[in-house]
Amino acid sequence: MCKRVAVIGAGSWGSILANILVMNGNKVCIWSRRKEQVDELNKQHTNHHYLSDFTYDQRLNASNDMSETLADATTVLFAVPTKAMRSVAADAAVILKEKKLKPIIVHASKGLELGTHKRISEIISEEIPEENREGIVALSGPSHAEEVAKKDITLVTAASENSTAAKNVQRLFMNNYFRVYTNTDIVGVELGAAFKNIIALGAGALHGLGYGDDAKAALMTRGLAEIARLGISLGADPLTFIGLSGVGDLIVTCTSIHSRNWRAGDQLGQGETLKNVVANMGMVIEGLSTTKAAYELAAQKKIEMPITTAIYQVLYEEKDIKQAISDLMQREGRSE
Numbered sequence: 001m002c003k004r005v006a007v008i009g010a011g012s013w014g015s016i017l018a019n020i021l022v023m024n025g026n027k028v029c030i031w032s033r034r035k036e037q038v039d040e041l042n043k044q045h046t047n048h049h050y051l052s053d054f055t056y057d058q059r060l061n062a063s064n065d066m067s068e069t070l071a072d073a074t075t076v077l078f079a080v081p082t083k084a085m086r087s088v089a090a091d092a093a094v095i096l097k098e099k100k101l102k103p104i105i106v107h108a109s110k111g112l113e114l115g116t117h118k119r120i121s122e123i124i125s126e127e128i129p130e131e132n133r134e135g136i137v138a139l140s141g142p143s144h145a146e147e148v149a150k151k152d153i154t155l156v157t158a159a160s161e162n163s164t165a166a167k168n169v170q171r172l173f174m175n176n177y178f179r180v181y182t183n184t185d186i187v188g189v190e191l192g193a194a195f196k197n198i199i200a201l202g203a204g205a206l207h208g209l210g211y212g213d214d215a216k217a218a219l220m221t222r223g224l225a226e227i228a229r230l231g232i233s234l235g236a237d238p239l240t241f242i243g244l245s246g247v248g249d250l251i252v253t254c255t256s257i258h259s260r261n262w263r264a265g266d267q268l269g270q271g272e273t274l275k276n277v278v279a280n281m282g283m284v285i286e287g288l289s290t291t292k293a294a295y296e297l298a299a300q301k302k303i304e305m306p307i308t309t310a311i312y313q314v315l316y317e318e319k320d321i322k323q324a325i326s327d328l329m330q331r332e333g334r335s336e
């Protein structure tokens with residue numbers, strides 16, 4: 001059945017997910033805060049800043065007007081950086097209330113809010129009242145827009161406490177190259193998605209410094225151990241960390257040239273300053289703020305996170321990367 005879907009956020013991920021939904025036969029309107037980007041999407045069917053060589057399905061509509069975008073939506077997908085989520089959800093909430101809409105809310109973002117340390121679904125549930133939403137679903141997994149654009153095989157998870165909403169989202173997105181599983185552990189899925197970006201920064205840095213595959217495997221394995229430790233202390237199901245949104249996303253982000261977090265780490269490893277790395281990327285590097293949030297949460301929960309701590313010190317305390325690695329290697333011997 002054709003659904004009316006509103007996509008909020010027209011960066012690389014929001015726009016390619018919108019394109020999947022159009023190709024799956026849905027009526028889709030994507031919102032961008034920039035009029036020139038809306039015109040480009042509607043007239044040239046391109047989004048050159050975010051996906052330079054891709055042409056979108058001509059049936060994809062873009063709008064600069066959030067009210068027009070949300071009109072009659074049965075599903076709303078949020079795909080903006082974590083730091084923009086609260087204000088964008090608050091704006092949408094006003095319109096959903098005014099129009100008396102109750103759509104399924106999906107989000108595809110990966111991070112924790114700075115200061116509050118809240119997950120994305122917690123932010124959305126605080127901003128959009130229950131009477132204006134039919135469940136909140138996190139869509140997450142090892143997935144890069146650049147590969148989905150090429151219809152490469154991609155598998156993700158639709159996680160929600162509301163299993164009917166998760167199944168609806170599964171049906172909405174599934175096709176012969178994009179396969180969706182469901183999961184009821186939204187806490188674990190959102191935390192795995194957020195925390196893997198920290199380890200990806202580290203994996204990129206190792207590459208930039210010239211380390212090899214042994215070091216990468218070690219970082220990913222011990223990284224997974226510590227992010228799972230923190231996640232479990234926050235209520236996640238341990239098994240979620242060996243699923244698509246856990247180890248699956250950790251693998252892709254720590255090994256793919258497409259990952260902005262990996263590329264940022266790589267540049268830092270080569271000696272670039274953090275300021276320049278952020279300025280040159282022109283897209284969100286979620287791991288930077290998530291490192292801070294996870295570091296603070298670990299301190300609160302008294303969870304040992306040596307890798308996260310080392311990355312925090314490099315990013316926020318100007319610690320030399322080589323010194324940070326040397327200190328990690330010289331920690332007292334432990335049992336695995």
Ligand SMILES: NC(=O)C1=CN([C@@H]2O[C@H](COP(=O)(O)OP(=O)(O)OC[C@H]3O[C@@H](n4cnc5c(N)ncnc54)[C@H](OP(=O)(O)O)[C@@H]3O)[C@@H](O)[C@H]2O)C=CC1
Pocket residue numbers: 009010011012013014015032033034050079080081082083084088108109110111143144145146282283284286
């Ligand atoms: N790219 C990918 O392959 C994947 C990304 N994700 C996650 O999806 C989320 C979005 O990422 P992605 O699309 O890649 O990010 P991009 O950096 O590619 O795009 C961000 C989009 O959000 C918009 N935006 C930024 N700030 C605001 C704001 N304050 N108000 C309104 N709109 C805003 C940007 O608009 P403008 O152009 O005007 O700045 C842009 O359209 C992230 O959490 C990311 O981790 C998840 C899986 C895969």
Ligand SMILES: O=C(CO)COP(=O)(O)O
Pocket residue numbers: 110141142143144197200249252253258259260261262284285286
């Ligand atoms: O989450 C992603 C892949 O699953 C995207 O990672 P980056 O934000 O590092 O590009």
